[in-house]
Amino acid sequence: MKLSLATGLAAIALLIGLQFAITWTSVRSRFVSDIVKTVPTLVVQDGRFLDAAMKEVRVTADEVRSALRRCGIGTMEQVAAVVLESDGSLSVMSVSQAGDRSACAGVRGSAMQT
16 A cells, blocks of 8 residues: 555654644643653662562663663662663662762652652
């Protein structure tokens, strides 16, 4: 089945329009924002994988280990926390960087969740 150029362009325009509408609405409506955006989630705490949280956000241990290697962390004992951010990236806090962990405020699963 062949699609005409006009049909393809219309589909692209529709996708762009929907993206704009959802973004515009989510900035102005807390309800829509809560539906389309995710909350940062703690997936590793004090060197231990949080299996239930990892399963919920569909992150594997291999993906977390890859993020640890990118940050130069060699052992799980060096890890204070790993957070799956709203944009899908993994943020790593080493034990030496953790301090009072105030950076974890608002992160689902942390003691500082608001």
